[in-house]
Amino acid sequence: MDPTLLYWKSHGESFLSRLQIWVSVLDPAHLLASDPEIEKAHISFGSEDKLNEKDGNSPNLLPLASIHSDTGAPLPLFFRPPAFLPISGPMVVASLLPHNGIKPALFWQFLLQSYAAGFSHANRNVSSEQGKKTSLKQLLLIAGTVSYTTCAGALPQILINRLSVTSAPLQAFFRSILPIPLSALLAYFTVSTVRSDESENGIQVFDSDGNSVGLSKAAGAKAVRETALSRAALFGTTAAVPNLLLLLLRRRGLFQRNSLLVAPLRHIAIAFVVGLMIPVSFSLYPQLGTIKKEDVEVELQAATDNKWLFYHRGL
Template sequence: KSIFFSFLFKYGTGGLIFFFSSSKASVHPDTGKIIPVFFRPPAFLPVTLPLVISSSLQLKAKQIFLCQFAFHVYTTGFTLLNGNCTTKDEENSLHQKQILLGVGAVSYASVLGAFPFFFMNRYTLKSPVTHLVVKRLLPAPLLGLMSAFTVVAVRSPEFENGIEVMDRNGKVVGVSKKAGEKAVKETALSRGILFGTTFFLPAALMHFVER
């Protein structure tokens, strides 16, 4: 982390791009393919956190939809490019099934994220309780849930086909569906918790400031 921030402080955006491009995470461990710069693990939080915070500060359904659409497009692309590859996946370099699932998941998650605000504005629900639920309480768990949902949707081939399991020496010893299921569950859970809590913090802070 100290290396990352020293690059950012000393060289600015150019140094940040160099840091990402020179990272060991630039090559996918399963396929050996080069991962695009802004979809590498070091870029994940610097890209996603501003999108989450920006989305949490919006009040109109259209603005929320656009922010969450951009967020889900990026996280889904990141998941697609960094997920484990199964034997069947390697036969199809374009991952057509995952791309199709990703498009559907992004669309669904973006619409659902903005729907409570659209519903409130459409039917002019202005009671304090409605505002509290729709603007303060509902968006954070909804974003967390949708973040987990997109992970499961895009990486579903991992628990359907299984992923390669290696021994301590890095030698492939077989393919396991349980390992694939565990990997997807852990990633989905971590994404849900990370972005759900991140989305909630600005809203909670503004609530206490307004009081």
């Protein structure tokens, strides 16, 4: 088991402890580290952890921010966890803003959905794909997912234009209400499809000592489902809070008299919520997940005496 997973096992048992770790891991300064620095920190991570636990100091969390826990190799720069907010944040803001036409809506949805699919693919569990290149099937699946979610994400604007919606209540519904469930569903769909190989081929599970027991499809399905739910919570909440907040504030006299305040407030609210929700959503489920022995395949149950098995959830 990789030292980063061992760290999550001993330090990420509760939601609050995971949240505290993710707030530190998501520091954009981690993106400035070179690959040799990352690899050096990864090699010494296990021993540093033990020393720092004894001294009461925090270990260097650079490996958690940069290393893939299955391969032990540095993640692509743009798909590392600390890059998620700086890159996706502006896309989320732009995609949730009201557009005057279909093309701008499709453009921003394409950028957001492409990055979301790429991030899920780069941070997936690859324990059943060691030494293999990305297959043509996976590439086509990712391309199809991005195409579908781009069109579906722009659906509110498409409906407004095609149906020539001019009614204020209907426009409010299409711009403020419909994007909430739509954002959550599309986020869930993206993770589920991009990482579907984990459910089909299984992922590696470990016993309590960190020894590999084998590949489990049940654990793979659980890992994908947990990550998809956490991503749905991220994008669904990001769409819900600013839109509902603006709907309430528009009834106030101040915003009725000063309509120019609405646009900057929308930008600020979306950016604030997405920045807050990223570490929260990453912390909803343990990075080192657990599954009951009786829930995995029969051949794996016979290979260990542990009641619980562990797996890398991915991100």
